[in-house]
Amino acid sequence: MEFRALRLLTLLGLLFVEPGFGQRGDMDVGEWLREKAELLNAFGDKLKDVRALEARLNATVDQLTGQKAEVDRLREENEGSTRAPRVAFSASLADFGEIYKGPCTDKTLIYKRVFSNTGDGYDQSTGVFTAPVCGLYFFSFSTYGYNTHVTGAILMKNGARQVSTYDGLAADGSDGAGNAVALQLVAGDAVHMELWDGGRVFDNLNGHTTFSGFLVFPA
Ligand SMILES: *[C@@H]1O[C@H](CO)[C@@H](O)[C@H](O)[C@H]1NC(C)=O
Numbered sequence: 001m002e003f004r005a006l007r008l009l010t011l012l013g014l015l016f017v018e019p020g021f022g023q024r025g026d027m028d029v030g031e032w033l034r035e036k037a038e039l040l041n042a043f044g045d046k047l048k049d050v051r052a053l054e055a056r057l058n059a060t061v062d063q064l065t066g067q068k069a070e071v072d073r074l075r076e077e078n079e080g081s082t083r084a085p086r087v088a089f090s091a092s093l094a095d096f097g098e099i100y101k102g103p104c105t106d107k108t109l110i111y112k113r114v115f116s117n118t119g120d121g122y123d124q125s126t127g128v129f130t131a132p133v134c135g136l137y138f139f140s141f142s143t144y145g146y147n148t149h150v151t152g153a154i155l156m157k158n159g160a161r162q163v164s165t166y167d168g169l170a171a172d173g174s175d176g177a178g179n180a181v182a183l184q185l186v187a188g189d190a191v192h193m194e195l196w197d198g199g200r201v202f203d204n205l206n207g208h209t210t211f212s213g214f215l216v217f218p219a
Helices: 002-017 029-083
Strands: 088-092 098-101 113-119 128-130 135-146 154-156 161-162 176-187 190-195 201-204 211-219
Touching: 135 154, 135 161, 135 190, 135 201, 154 176
Parallel strands: none
Antiparallel strands: 088 113, 088 211, 098 201, 128 190, 135 176, 135 211, 154 161, 154 190
């Protein structure tokens, strides 16, 4: 519709601007009109080309708009992950000399030699790690002891046993063991290590008896 109106307007325009219209001796009016009609057809074809180009341009614009949205989303996600809390700690039992811990009634192991404590989740005066945020945490620990006592330790979450190491009295001189667990925690959950009843662990600056943990991702 719009296209036909344009053609008509152009034709009218040409009729008016053509100098000496109707007074020319060398070309009759019919021929002149045919010539103009051909020009208009050619113009119409060009217009179709332009429309096709415009459609391609529109498609490109749509694509770019989609890509920009994706980039914005990724940027936001990236900023989110750099804002995410960083929580990690690692400690061993003895910060000097030698420690034989246990058997005793206060069975909590307090790891005194703190290698790292990003986020201050681990309290080196109580031996308790408190989750600062909700998320999945990974813990690992190792224990070492001599054959005079049961050796090993239990990882406790809010006072409940989770995973442990254990070695009973045996003829060999000493025993080392390790274990690990991934735990879903909410902010405020407490994780610590405990001796077995009648158990004993040993440590010195070789770091045989250790406790480490970190936030894998907040959730
Ligand atoms: C291209 O996009 C413009 C703006 O949205 C629209 O007016 C035009 O009709 C579109 N052209 C084609 C060929 O799709």
